[in-house]
Amino acid sequence: MARLKIESLRKSFAATTAVDDFSLDVGDGELVCLLGPSGSGKSTILRMIGGFEQPTSGMIRIDGQDVTRLSPERRPTGMVFQSHALWSHMNVFNNIAFGLKLRSLSRGEIQRKVDQALELVGLAGYGHRQTFQLSGGQQQRVALARSLVLEPKILLLDEPFASLDQHLRERLREEVRDIQQRLGITTLFVTHGQDEALAMADRIVVLRNGQCEQVDAPDVLYRNPQTEFVAGFIGQMNFLSANVEGGRFRHPDFTLDVEVQDGPAVLALRPEALRLEPSDSPDAAGVTRATDFGSHIMVDVELRDGARLKVMTAPDARWQKGQTVRLAASAFALYRQNRLLARGGLPVETVEGRSRHALA
Amino acid sequence: MIRSYSSTSGRFDWMGLAFAILLVIVIAVPLLVVFTWAFTEVWRYPSVIPQKFGLRFWDQTLSRADVWEALFISLRLSATVTALSALICLPAAYAFARMKFPGRDLFFLSFLASHAFPKFGLLVAIAAIFLQLNLIATFWGVVLIQLVGTLMLMIWIPVAAFQAVDRRMEEAARDVGAGPLRVFWSITLPQAGPTIFAAVLLTFVSTFYETEGAWLIGAPQIRTMPVLMINFINNQVVVQYGAVLSVILWVPSFIALIFARRVIGTGSFAKGFGA
Ligand SMILES: Nc1ncnc2c1ncn2[C@@H]1O[C@H](COP(=O)(O)OP(=O)(O)OP(=O)(O)O)[C@@H](O)[C@H]1O
Ligand SMILES: [Mg+2]
Numbered sequence: 001m002a003r004l005k006i007e008s009l010r011k012s013f014a015a016t017t018a019v020d021d022f023s024l025d026v027g028d029g030e031l032v033c034l035l036g037p038s039g040s041g042k043s044t045i046l047r048m049i050g051g052f053e054q055p056t057s058g059m060i061r062i063d064g065q066d067v068t069r070l071s072p073e074r075r076p077t078g079m080v081f082q083s084h085a086l087w088s089h090m091n092v093f094n095n096i097a098f099g100l101k102l103r104s105l106s107r108g109e110i111q112r113k114v115d116q117a118l119e120l121v122g123l124a125g126y127g128h129r130q131t132f133q134l135s136g137g138q139q140q141r142v143a144l145a146r147s148l149v150l151e152p153k154i155l156l157l158d159e160p161f162a163s164l165d166q167h168l169r170e171r172l173r174e175e176v177r178d179i180q181q182r183l184g185i186t187t188l189f190v191t192h193g194q195d196e197a198l199a200m201a202d203r204i205v206v207l208r209n210g211q212c213e214q215v216d217a218p219d220v221l222y223r224n225p226q227t228e229f230v231a232g233f234i235g236q237m238n239f240l241s242a243n244v245e246g247g248r249f250r251h252p253d254f255t256l257d258v259e260v261q262d263g264p265a266v267l268a269l270r271p272e273a274l275r276l277e278p279s280d281s282p283d284a285a286g287v288t289r290a291t292d293f294g295s296h297i298m299v300d301v302e303l304r305d306g307a308r309l310k311v312m313t314a315p316d317a318r319w320q321k322g323q324t325v326r327l328a329a330s331a332f333a334l335y336r337q338n339r340l341l342a343r344g345g346l347p348v349e350t351v352e353g354r355s356r357h358a359l360a
Numbered sequence: 361m362i363r364s365y366s367s368t369s370g371r372f373d374w375m376g377l378a379f380a381i382l383l384v385i386v387i388a389v390p391l392l393v394v395f396t397w398a399f400t401e402v403w404r405y406p407s408v409i410p411q412k413f414g415l416r417f418w419d420q421t422l423s424r425a426d427v428w429e430a431l432f433i434s435l436r437l438s439a440t441v442t443a444l445s446a447l448i449c450l451p452a453a454y455a456f457a458r459m460k461f462p463g464r465d466l467f468f469l470s471f472l473a474s475h476a477f478p479k480f481g482l483l484v485a486i487a488a489i490f491l492q493l494n495l496i497a498t499f500w501g502v503v504l505i506q507l508v509g510t511l512m513l514m515i516w517i518p519v520a521a522f523q524a525v526d527r528r529m530e531e532a533a534r535d536v537g538a539g540p541l542r543v544f545w546s547i548t549l550p551q552a553g554p555t556i557f558a559a560v561l562l563t564f565v566s567t568f569y570e571t572e573g574a575w576l577i578g579a580p581q582i583r584t585m586p587v588l589m590i591n592f593i594n595n596q597v598v599v600q601y602g603a604v605l606s607v608i609l610w611v612p613s614f615i616a617l618i619f620a621r622r623v624i625g626t627g628s629f630a631k632g633f634g635a
Binding site: 050051052071072073077078079081083085086087088089098099102103143146147150 | 526528529531532533534535536537538539542546547550551553
């Protein structure tokens with residue numbers, strides 16, 4: 001039972017502002033992902049929650065208790081680092097037991113808890129191993145067990161799988177999600193892999209330059225990005241720039257009636273929201289490439305003004321390079337200065353398809 | 361290794377040979393001469409090989425009371441100086457490596473500066489002060505002067521060792537509930553351990569052989585092994601006394617250095633895996 005509340009958190013290093021007015025509520029048992037490009041302040045936020053950095057201003061509460069000024073060892077948080085940070089002069093058992101010993105538990109109790117933790121992460125019987133005798137994935141599991149054994153109120157994970165290969169990463173994130181659900185532990189997870197965030201999170205926080213762009217459930221974030229940045233960051237997105245004049249978005253290939261003020265705007269179209277039809281018109285768009293992903297085909301289309309779009313088509317469709325085509329959109333969003341102006345169209349049907357392919 | 365052999369297989373490596381010969385002349389020949397003298401009873405010019413080998417001078421040297429006394433004084437001095445040096449320098453080195461405080465760089469520079477100063481001049485100045493404090497010719501006087509000499513090594517190497525310790529490891533320990541002191545004791549020190557152990561060992565060995573300070577401050581009451589050796593060589597024409605003492609002094613330091621090499625070697629080995 002733990003809630004995390006972050007209020008107007010701010011952190012400056014000398015000249016740079018790493019985190020700028022960041023607020024977030026994490027509910028009991030929730031898994032929230034911090035997602036953003038490199039240098040957007042994800043680690044800094046996590047480290048402030050863990051107590052390794054002092055906020056310049058703002059407040060952090062865990063279950064109502066203000067922990068902003070507490071040192072790391074007094075906080076009910078458990079952190080898993082990207083570099084696992086296992087103590088190489090101790091074996092696996094002692095790595096996990098270290099925190100328990102500090103709490104002066106009895107020997108039997110420690111043994112029992114360590115065994116339990118190893119069992120939880122699927123490493124029963126590995127206690128006597130040295131840390132360098134483990135694979136990268138196993139090391140990360142030990143690091144996870146080391147944090148979990150102390151039953152922290154908040155679990156903090158900073159890109160724990162970043163140094164692992166793709167397959168292992170996918171397996172581990174399922175395992176971590178599974179453990180997290182079973183224990184019902186409130187978790188904050190940092191990643192810059194959007195597929196990781198979409199696969200694991202209850203809610204995703206998209207960060208940019210230390211500021212929060214949007215906080216939403218993965219499906220909402222994907223279907224209804226509130227800013228142009230989020231639209232481009234999550235999944236694949238085609239952008240077309242043009243002017244809105246007299247209630248009409250005037251792009252040579254896409255004209256659209258929208259009730260917004262005149263001015264420049266950016267039209268955002270998902271590849272799966274676009275449809276292709278053969279066309280004989282002399283000023284139609286041309287296919288430049290078709291890439292077969294097995295489950296779908298991604299067709300690159302070049303418009304007359306040189307803009308390139310990606311269109312997702314069914315796997316049985318055959319599109320040749322150089323073929324002229326006409327485009328139709330079933331859903332769109334319109335942005336101006338990174339803000340959502342308008343959106344419309346039917347919701348995209350291929351829900352299954354998007355998380356597996358559109359993001360690959 | 362194999363690659364370097366094959367790459368030189370075409371041409372003979374004259375440079376390498378020249379270096380090897382130079383090293384042998386500079387290092388091995390004097391050692392060999394000292395060794396030979398230590399086991400020689402008669403060796404007169406112009407013979408290349410001693411006329412008579414024997415252990416007579418070992419007997420004579422080892423039966424002298426002043427040799428044993430000097431040995432124990434040297435051991436006591438080195439142990440005391442090394443312990444004090446570690447006690448003072450290790451926390452300071454940690455502070456240098458981990459903490460940011462005003463004047464940090466200036467302080468560090470001053471350490472180096474004091475060691476760039478001509479040593480004998482510094483020693484004489486200190487001796488003058490010690491004279492007023494009645495520290496001349498006392499055990500603690502020598503301890504103090506030698507302590508000053510060890511500071512740089514005992515700060516510099518441990519600073520590097522502490523800086524090499526992964527910060528995340530320390531943070532992970534804080535995270536599971538260890539206070540700063542506990543982290544230092546249970547994580548930082550063991551991680552930096554092999555290198556620091558080598559620094560301690562080197563400090564011990566170099567203190568054991570330190571002569572200038574020991575002679576200037578300690579004479580005549582406190583006579584260490586090296587000082588005694590110099591006396592032997594200066595006052596008596598018998599080369600063998602000096603040679604025997606040299607060999608006696610050489611053996612433990614050689615063992616210590618081999619040991620240090622092994623410890624450092626395995627340390628970096630394990631770290632390479634753990635990284
Ligand atoms: N100790 C520090 N001193 C100075 N600047 C720092 C420090 N730590 C982080 N920063 C700066 O703060 C900003 C945010 O860094 P942070 O590590 O939080 O990014 P991140 O989102 O975790 O990036 P990545 O995905 O690369 O890990 C960066 O501009 C970084 O240079
Ligand atoms: Mg980071």
